[in-house]
Every structure is written in structure tokens, then in C-alpha cells.
Amino acid sequence: MLFKKYIIFFLTSAFVVLTSACLGNLCLANQSLQFSFHKLESDKKGPTILVVGGIQGDEPGGFNAASILATRYKITKGSLWIIPNLNFISIINRSRGVYGDLNRKFADIRSDDPDYHTVMEIKKVILNKKVDAILNLHDGSGFYRKKYIDDMYNPDRWGQSIIIDQEKINHPFGNLIETAKKVVEDVNLKIKLQEEKYSIHNTKTSDGNEEMAKTLTYFAIRNLKPAFGLEVSKNFLTYKRGYYHLLVIEAFLKILGVEFQKDFELSFSGVKDAINKDIQICLNSKILLDMEDARRQLRYIPFRKDKKIELNSRNPLFALVEYQGKYRVFYGNRDITYLYPQYFEYDEQGADSISIVIDGVEKTIHFGKMIEVKNHFIVKPIKNSRVNLIGFIGEEEKKDEANILIRKNDFIKKFSIDKSGLIYRIEVYKEEKFSGMVLVKFII
Numbered sequence: 001m002l003f004k005k006y007i008i009f010f011l012t013s014a015f016v017v018l019t020s021a022c023l024g025n026l027c028l029a030n031q032s033l034q035f036s037f038h039k040l041e042s043d044k045k046g047p048t049i050l051v052v053g054g055i056q057g058d059e060p061g062g063f064n065a066a067s068i069l070a071t072r073y074k075i076t077k078g079s080l081w082i083i084p085n086l087n088f089i090s091i092i093n094r095s096r097g098v099y100g101d102l103n104r105k106f107a108d109i110r111s112d113d114p115d116y117h118t119v120m121e122i123k124k125v126i127l128n129k130k131v132d133a134i135l136n137l138h139d140g141s142g143f144y145r146k147k148y149i150d151d152m153y154n155p156d157r158w159g160q161s162i163i164i165d166q167e168k169i170n171h172p173f174g175n176l177i178e179t180a181k182k183v184v185e186d187v188n189l190k191i192k193l194q195e196e197k198y199s200i201h202n203t204k205t206s207d208g209n210e211e212m213a214k215t216l217t218y219f220a221i222r223n224l225k226p227a228f229g230l231e232v233s234k235n236f237l238t239y240k241r242g243y244y245h246l247l248v249i250e251a252f253l254k255i256l257g258v259e260f261q262k263d264f265e266l267s268f269s270g271v272k273d274a275i276n277k278d279i280q281i282c283l284n285s286k287i288l289l290d291m292e293d294a295r296r297q298l299r300y301i302p303f304r305k306d307k308k309i310e311l312n313s314r315n316p317l318f319a320l321v322e323y324q325g326k327y328r329v330f331y332g333n334r335d336i337t338y339l340y341p342q343y344f345e346y347d348e349q350g351a352d353s354i355s356i357v358i359d360g361v362e363k364t365i366h367f368g369k370m371i372e373v374k375n376h377f378i379v380k381p382i383k384n385s386r387v388n389l390i391g392f393i394g395e396e397e398k399k400d401e402a403n404i405l406i407r408k409n410d411f412i413k414k415f416s417i418d419k420s421g422l423i424y425r426i427e428v429y430k431e432e433k434f435s436g437m438v439l440v441k442f443i444i
Helices: 060-072 088-092 116-127 176-188 216-222 238-256 268-276
Strands: 006-009 026-028 036-041 048-052 073-077 079-083 131-140 161-164 199-202 227-233 259-262 280-283 287-290 297-304 318-323 326-331 334-344 353-358 361-366 369-373 377-379 386-389 423-430 433-442
Touching: 036 060, 036 073, 048 060, 048 116, 048 238, 060 073, 060 079, 060 131, 060 227, 060 238, 060 268, 073 079, 079 116, 088 318, 116 131, 116 216, 131 216, 131 238, 161 176, 176 199, 176 227, 176 238, 216 227, 227 238, 238 259, 238 268, 287 297, 287 369, 287 433, 353 369, 353 423, 353 433, 361 369
Parallel strands: 048 079, 048 131, 131 227, 161 199, 297 334, 369 433
Antiparallel strands: 006 036, 026 318, 036 079, 073 259, 161 227, 280 287, 318 326, 326 334, 353 361, 353 377, 386 423, 423 433
């Protein structure tokens, strides 16, 4: 069971709002792609920590870890504010920065810069009087070590380090070096391999480090907000990067006084499952599509004739991109599937659910949901409507496929949503209007 969250968006609609602007060969579908802002609050007074992921779009460890924070954690003391996808357009393009490095635009930015709005909005969040500390998530090269060991372990590498700009600022949490030391000590006790342990990297930004003076963390420091850069090594696969990010974040939360719960095991396999499982999208509140094992192409998806799209997901890393008459589904920087639309008028005034007998038990199922079936199911007849079971092979062709006992072998596998051939679509139409869809998943 996923924890319920308090979520705020800077734009209307869902986790992703789409745009008609084009970038290279990508055209985003309706409005502007913007980051999401998640507030995990508790009733128990404590500090507010802001976590930022995805400031650079080619660092999936950071934005996947932040997404897990937003969806799988519950705060029991204090508050956790999360922006998992700050530079969303660069994330889906697998680019450090489509419009240049966003993390070098906090000292100065022109008003005509495409990143201007994003920078101004995140600055407002950082400067919010409730924010007590900021953690900025990065994936860095190699392994930082204060002294040169070899090409992969040396002072010019950034991975497996906690970044501070200076040792102290005037703030209750302003002893940056001491906090970083406590975090590194806590984390390193839990890391078995010496080569994967963390170090502290003080960039001494105010001493003349011009590059670091342009960053988000130094903007925070200049405004007397404690800020830390969390760097995980790019040498690791994404799930392992996510694990280390969460390990470090949890250490910060404990030291700073934020208490939490989570609904998964913090381990390599636990984080891998948190990234790859239970990932679904819902379109226009009527169509659920499971993305965990999605086929590369999903055809004849009932889109609205007016092309209005509302994309909802528990996961803030999904985006829908129009591409040569079809739609590409992105999950972070992963191109998951192509949706081939079939356009219909939507039945907005009709029923929002159907009755299905599942393994002998009748249940009311709302559109945009998925049911699990062990042996068989029957969709109950719907007045003035017809049921279309996508991929169903009956003895005779029927316009309405309600009131038929259906088993898994009654479907043609190539019409399944998933590559395993277990998930199929139940679609309902009223005359020529689309009413809604329910997914059926066979449990084997």
C-alpha cells in the first residue's frame, strides 16, 4: 500500500502537464512540462527539509531517489518537501541541460532564458521561511578522494561525496562540516566495501570557486540556508545509485530531526523494485495502462477527439510526448512505449463503473482501474452500452461481449498490454462514444 501524500503542483492537472512546443524531434502534447512539488507533512513539529532531484537530466540516481521519497515515505515528525524532476525537459532528453547547465544559473540568469521560470520558482521554494535545509541530489563521476589514488579515485572526481560550499553559516543548522561528518560516519558504517564509502568535499566556494558560485547550493548558502550536495557515483547502475542516495538522505533526516517511515526495504533489491514495479499511468481518468512490463507498442488506445489529455500517475517521473502522430511514454529518462491513438467522443454523462463477476464474486469496478483474476471473469451486461474485450477470440463474433465467461486462453496474446500476456483491456462504449476502460490481470 502506497502512503497517502500531500502534493502541490505549480501547474494544473497531474504529475505532468504537456506542451505543444517542439524540441528536436520531440513535441510535448498540451501545455508546459514543469516540475512537481510534493509536501510530506506531519502533525509533530520539526524541521522542514527540501530535497531536489533532476537538476541535471542525465543523473537518474538522483531523480529516481527523489521520486521514491515522494511516493514511498511517510513523515512522522517535521516535514519533507520534494522536487523530484526539477529539469524535466532535460530528464526525458537524457541531457545534462537542454538549455545549458541549470545548476550554473543561480547567480545570474537572463529573463529570456528558457530556464528562467524554473530558476525563479525553485528560488522561491528555497527562500521559503519554513525551509531549514536543502539536499541537492547529483550523480557524479568516479569516487572523490582528498588525495590522488588513481584515475577513478582522486580529488577531481565527485562520486560518493557530501558537498559543502564552506564549513559554517549563521543558522541553527549552520555547522555544515559537523553535520556532513556525522552523515558520513553514519553512512560508512553501513557500507561494506571500502571503495564505495563516502567522503566530504568542501569546495570552499567563497574563496574564488567561480563555477560553484553559480550553483543552487551556493545560492542557498548566500541566503543563510544550509545546503548540501549529495553525490553518488555514476559507476553504479541506477538502482544502486538510488539506494546510496536514500541511505544518505535518511542519515541527514535523522541527524536534523525529521522522523519517517517507508513501505519498502532499503536495500539494493528493495530500491530496484521501488523503481521498476507498480508503475502505472491513467489518461483522462478513464484509461489505466500498466507500464511495468509494457509492450513496445500499444495500439488503438481510445483518445479524446479534441485531443485533451490529462495524465495522472502516482509516480512523478512520467511524461507523454507526441511523436509523428503517436505518443511516447517516458518514465524519467526511459522511453517505455508508444501509444497509437484511436479518436472517439467521450461519454461524459454516463456510468463511471461496471459490474464484473471475478472468480464467482460480483464486484463494481470503476473505469481507470485494474482487477486481478485467477480463473475467469464475466462482465455484466450494461444497458444501452456494449463491451469490447480487446483480443478476445470467441466462437462467434459478437458486437457486445458482455455476459461471456472469459479465461486467459480466450485472448490472443499479442493484444495484451504486457509482454508476458497477462493483462488485457475491457472497453465500454455507449453507441459510438467511449465510456471507459478496465484492465484485467490474470494471476498465474
